Amino acid sequence: MAPDKRTERDSLGEVVLPADAAWGAQTQRAVDNFTFSGYPMPAALRRSVGLVKAAAANANAELGRLDPDAARAVRETALQIWQGELGDAFPVEVFQTGSGTSWNMNANEVIARLAAHRLGSRLHPNDHVNMGQSSNDVIPTAINLACLELLEPLCSSVDALAAALRSKGQEFADIVKLGRTHLQDAVPVRLGDAFAAVAAQLAEGTAAVRGSIDSLRVVALGGTAAGTGLNTHPQFAAAACRFVSESIGYEIQPAAVPSAEMNSRLPQVQLMGALQLLTATLQRWCIDLRLMSSGPNGGLGEINLPELQPGSSIMPGKINPVIPEAVQQLAVHVQGKVAVVAQAAAQGPLELNIMFPLIAWETLESMRLLKNACDGLRRRCIEGITANPQICREQVERSLALITRVADDIGYDRAARIALQAQRERRSLRDVLMTDEGFSAAECDRLLDPLTMLPPFS
Known part of the structure; x- marks a missing residue:
């Protein structure tokens, strides 16, 4: 055999693998079998599997099932992974056996091999590292823990974006712009309110994301095969969850009905539903940013986005809203992942869902992408936005929507006739009101002042 190879054996026979590989035969079989995407095991999931293995070793030692020295070697090696x-x-890549067994065995083999070096005697991947466990409970438990790991960093990034929007809202509070409904002229609004509204919507999104914590804290660990608890100590789940809780700062609880955490992944469905609130807000807001900054001469031109890069390979001087466009694409991408997780969670025939790896990948990747999107949108766009008060004022003054305030005094029908006359004759409302309707200049000043139509800045 070549010096860079070694042979290992499992229940199916011999397997050749790289001589320096930390994994063993079952992992190598998975590497050879699953060559579809190249998508790696998510880093947060890998760390969480390490934590589960450390907790299991600690619990098994406490309960007298695993030799203390062996448990210490397993725990310390597993904590390296965490x-x-x-x-x-x-x-091992994402598209593999649906229970994630190859990921679980990958961890078992790596920990057994490296812990054996630490201990100075052989450890078995299944008998020692996987004691009292099954892929059926390890992988869904690790998925929940990985989601908890990424949850607060995501929410912190969303909160920072919302704070930047509120700051811009305060900065633009005294600028009145033309409101638009159905993309047609509507009553005036404060430019600052547009930013403050998005900040409020993002706050609703983070509240929903944090609202998924309770379901993520309940884990399958201790359920072993098909939720039966076979081959595990009755107190194993509580002991292992206690170790995890102390390690991550969340109170992790064993599920009252472990099989409920195995044949579906409702915690991820709930979490992805909350992420969809964020993607809907981000997508809608990025559309607004592109519209409000459109121009510079033929669009709305109410705000200026930071000029980050040339926008055209053929039109000199053109600048595009590249960050909103990128974030808009990302939001659509994550919305697709929301649908994937909902479908995958339903793929749990009888006792076990067979799409754990896909659910893990789509959920954790969505959280990572949305965090990056919020950070990038804040730093590269929102914080650098400036307003064009003069353009906003001119558009308000030209708008027929100002007649809405007058209608309260003269009635809807008369106001509508005045507005349509001004539009047909291409005259201002002030001109028609004073010349044809007999309003004084003082009355027009009072009735057509956009600030009198607005509540205080929110």
């Missing part, structure tokens, strides 16, 4: 080390030792 702390972000040994990433190269996890080569």
Whole structure:
């Protein structure tokens, strides 16, 4: 055999793998079998599997099932994985066996091999590292823990974006712009309110994301195969969850009905539903940013976005709203992932869902992407936006929507006739009101002042 190869054996026979590989035979079979996408095991999931293995070793030692020295070696090696080390030792991609068994065995083999070096004697991936566990409970537990790991960083990024929007709202509070409904002229609004409204919508989104914490804290660990708890100690789940809780700061609880956490993934469905609130807000707001900044001469031109790069390979001087367009695409991408997770969660015939890896990938990737989107939109766009008060004022003054305030005094029908006359004759409302309707200049000043139509800045 070549010096860069070694042979290992599992229940199906011999397997050849790289001599320096930290994994073993079952992982190598998965590497050879699953070559579809190249999408790696999500880093947060890898870390969470490490934490589960450390918790299991600790619990099994406490309960007298695992030798203390062996447990210590397993726990310390598993904690290395939780702390972000040994990433190269996890080569199995996303599209694999639906229970995620290959990811679980990858962890078992790596930990057994490296812990054996630490201990100075052989450890078995299944008998020692996987004691009292099954892929059926390890992987869904790790998915929940990985979601919890990414949840607060995501919410912090959304909160920072909302704060930047509120700051811009205050900055633009005294600028009145033309409101638009159905993309047609409507009553005046404050430019600042447009920014403040999005900040409020984002706050609703983060509240929904944080609202998924309770379901994520309930885990399948201890349910082993098909939720039966077979081959595990009755107190294992509570002991292991206690270790995890102390490690991550969330109170993790074993599920009262473990099988409920195995044949579906409702915590991820709930979380992705909350993420959809964020994507809907981001997508709608990015459309608004593109419209409000459109121009510079033939569009609305109410605001200026930061000029980040040339926008055309053929039209000199053109600048495009590149960050809103990028974030808009990302939001659509995540919305697709929301649908994927909902469909995948339903793929749980009888006792076990068979799309754990896909659910993990789509959920964790969505959280990562949305965090990056919020950070990028804030830093590269929102914080650098400036307003064009003169353009906003001119558009308000030309608008027929100002007649709405007058209608309260003279009635809807008369006001509508005046507005349509001004539009047909291409005259201002002030001109028609004073010349044809007998209003004084003082009355027009009072009735057509856009600030009198607006509530205080919210």
